[in-house]
Amino acid sequence: MSKQKHKRVALITGASSGMGKDFALRLLEEGYVVYGAARRTERMQDIANKGGVVLAMDMTDEAAMRAGVDRIISEHGRIDLLINCAGYGQYGTLEEVPIELARRQFEVNLFGLARLTQLCLPHMRAQGGGRIVNISSIGGKMSTPLGGWYHASKFALEAFSDVLRNETRQFGIKVVVIEPGGIASEWRGIAADEAARHSGSGVYAGLVTAFAKAQAALGKQPGPKVITDLLMRALSSRRPKPRYVGGQMAMPILFLRRWLSDRMFDRVVMASFK
Numbered sequence: 001m002s003k004q005k006h007k008r009v010a011l012i013t014g015a016s017s018g019m020g021k022d023f024a025l026r027l028l029e030e031g032y033v034v035y036g037a038a039r040r041t042e043r044m045q046d047i048a049n050k051g052g053v054v055l056a057m058d059m060t061d062e063a064a065m066r067a068g069v070d071r072i073i074s075e076h077g078r079i080d081l082l083i084n085c086a087g088y089g090q091y092g093t094l095e096e097v098p099i100e101l102a103r104r105q106f107e108v109n110l111f112g113l114a115r116l117t118q119l120c121l122p123h124m125r126a127q128g129g130g131r132i133v134n135i136s137s138i139g140g141k142m143s144t145p146l147g148g149w150y151h152a153s154k155f156a157l158e159a160f161s162d163v164l165r166n167e168t169r170q171f172g173i174k175v176v177v178i179e180p181g182g183i184a185s186e187w188r189g190i191a192a193d194e195a196a197r198h199s200g201s202g203v204y205a206g207l208v209t210a211f212a213k214a215q216a217a218l219g220k221q222p223g224p225k226v227i228t229d230l231l232m233r234a235l236s237s238r239r240p241k242p243r244y245v246g247g248q249m250a251m252p253i254l255f256l257r258r259w260l261s262d263r264m265f266d267r268v269v270m271a272s273f274k
Contacts, residue, residue: 009033009076011068013059013116014086016043018185019135022224023083023231028052030232035072038086059086059112060104069119078127081235082120084113085135089150089191092198093207102149109153114160121168129172131240133231134161138181138250142257144269145207146195165242176234177243181250182221210273221248 010027014020015036021044024036028050036047037057044054055068072079090097090105117132124130139147140154158177165175182188192215200208230244245251257265 007031007033008080009035009072009078010081010083011035011037011072011079011120012083012085013037013057015047016040018187019180019183019224019227020083020085021047022228023085024052025050026228026232032081033076035068037068059108059116062115065112065116065119069116073123079120079123079130081131081133082117083133083135083231084116086112087135089147089187089194091146091150091191091195093146093204094148096198096202096204097149105149106153106156109150110156110160113157117164121173124173125171131235132164132173132175133234134175134177136161136177136179138179138245138253140179141254142265145273146199146211147191150191174240176240178227178230178234179243179245179250180227180247181245181253182218182248183227184221184223188215207273214272218248
């Protein structure tokens with residue numbers, strides 16, 4: 001039991017699939033105590049089988065988040081690593097997506113993440129340090145039609161992370177943002193379905209059709225290991241970079257966004273919607 005207390009303790013949200021699950025399994029291999037949190041706990045048996053702890057947690061449920069953090073502190077007395085990976089893409093045009101769904105996008109992608117971070121920070125300060133990794137997206141640096149509410153939530157997460165990094169560095173807490181490009185996951189299918197549901201038959205239907213074609217043209221995307229490797233680089237560094245970027249088309253897109261004017265970048269984006 002004393003040996004267990006010296007293991008690094010990680011809390012990972014969105015651990016039922018994709019990057020979150022891959023993070024959990026890799027960290028278990030690296031010797032972390034891993035608490036994997038998600039709504040769909042039935043999909044995390046593989047994490048439990050490898051020694052991880054499964055937590056039922058909805059990012060819009062304050063009580064569930066508080067109970068999860070309290071359990072970790074009760075069982076281990078510390079939280080060394082928080083990985084905020086839970087999130088989704090609410091697609092559809094800004095005009096047609098109901099405002100209550102836009103609010104939910106922010107509740108999950110930003111406000112729930114922020115509240116869980118608030119719950120973990122006092123423990124990290126008390127223990128003299130910790131690491132927080134926020135999974136953003138290249139969609140937090142650039143935007144495309146149909147993804148307005150998603151992009152807005154990720155742009156906000158980028159700013160939140162910058163402020164958090166500078167506010168907490170005095171306590172030995174390191175904050176890292178990871179910005180994935182295309183990664184094989186459920187995300188693309190959910191975004192496409194939402195775009196079609198809200199905007200597939202109205203005045204913006206042409207954009208939805210073009211979006212579907214553009215997504216199909218991307219072909220096979222790399223698996224989550226690409227991002228997990230970035231995570232491990234960040235965790236192994238004594239002085240991690242504020243941001244890490246990886247995944248399909250991530251570097252070229254951010255290069256263009258940085259160096260092209262707004263109008264020139266608009267042309268590049270809209271060319272993919274023809």
